[in-house]
Amino acid sequence: MNNLLQGINLYLVGMMGAGKTTVGRLLASELGYGFVDTDEVITASAKKSINNIFAEEGEAEFRKLESDVLSQVSAYTKLAVATGGGIILKRENWSYLHHGLIVWLDATPELLYNRLKQDTTRPLLQDSNPLLKITNILKERESLYALADLRITLQEGETPEEIAKRVMNQIPSVLKHSDAV
Numbered sequence: 001m002n003n004l005l006q007g008i009n010l011y012l013v014g015m016m017g018a019g020k021t022t023v024g025r026l027l028a029s030e031l032g033y034g035f036v037d038t039d040e041v042i043t044a045s046a047k048k049s050i051n052n053i054f055a056e057e058g059e060a061e062f063r064k065l066e067s068d069v070l071s072q073v074s075a076y077t078k079l080a081v082a083t084g085g086g087i088i089l090k091r092e093n094w095s096y097l098h099h100g101l102i103v104w105l106d107a108t109p110e111l112l113y114n115r116l117k118q119d120t121t122r123p124l125l126q127d128s129n130p131l132l133k134i135t136n137i138l139k140e141r142e143s144l145y146a147l148a149d150l151r152i153t154l155q156e157g158e159t160p161e162e163i164a165k166r167v168m169n170q171i172p173s174v175l176k177h178s179d180a181v
């Protein structure tokens with residue numbers, strides 16, 4: 001195991017399309033950690049897609065499932081966790097996120113839109129004007145994402161590998177336990 005985080009979990013937060021799932025996998029491998037995606041745990045256990053959970057049970061039920069998964073995941077160590085973009089909305093979720101190091105992958109609405117314009121798996125973006133929707137959701141959530149320990153501002157054209165490397169390089173500057181370095 002790479003000793004950088006001394007076993008504490010790394011939580012990736014940020015908007016839909018920011019690359020939490022993609023970069024999270026790479027970070028797990030760099031850290032010698034396990035990888036968990038909260039959306040994947042939810043869909044595997046519900047045996048339904050995120051779209052179907054939203055359509056059949058509603059967003060509020062999805063948020064409950066998401067909090068349950070986060071509380072279960074946070075009982076483990078040595079995990080890189082890709083969260084869903086809305087995990088920051090519930091206050092109770094923060095008590096779990098704060099067990100680990102929280103990294104915000106921050107991207108502009110235009111970058112997110114370009115990545116997701118063909119995507120049909122984000123129910124909140126199935127809208128006649130997805131760019132405006134992304135812009136509005138980001139406005140509502142920005143102050144919550146900003147509570148992360150580390151903010152990584154994504155550059156257009158940067159590969160997932162480059163982003164993961166940048167996260168790894170910046171972790172020492174924000175470690176909570178100075179005796180852990």
Ligand SMILES: Nc1ncnc2c1ncn2[C@@H]1O[C@H](COP(=O)(O)OP(=O)(O)O)[C@@H](O)[C@H]1O
Binds near residue numbers: 017116157158160163
């Ligand atoms: N650095 C990147 N450059 C280009 N495309 C990316 C990058 N990171 C992720 N993607 C693509 O953007 C989409 C959303 O990525 P994903 O990891 O699912 O984001 P999130 O989990 O934050 O919603 C996917 O199609 C993914 O392949």
Ligand SMILES: O=C(O)C1=C[C@@H](OP(=O)(O)O)[C@@H](O)[C@H](O)C1
Binds near residue numbers: 084123
């Ligand atoms: O931002 C959100 O509210 C959501 C983000 C999605 O995950 P990603 O951020 O991985 O796309 C997924 O949890 C769900 O569609 C809701």
Ligand SMILES: [Mg+2]
Binds near residue numbers: 039084
């Ligand atoms: Mg994801």
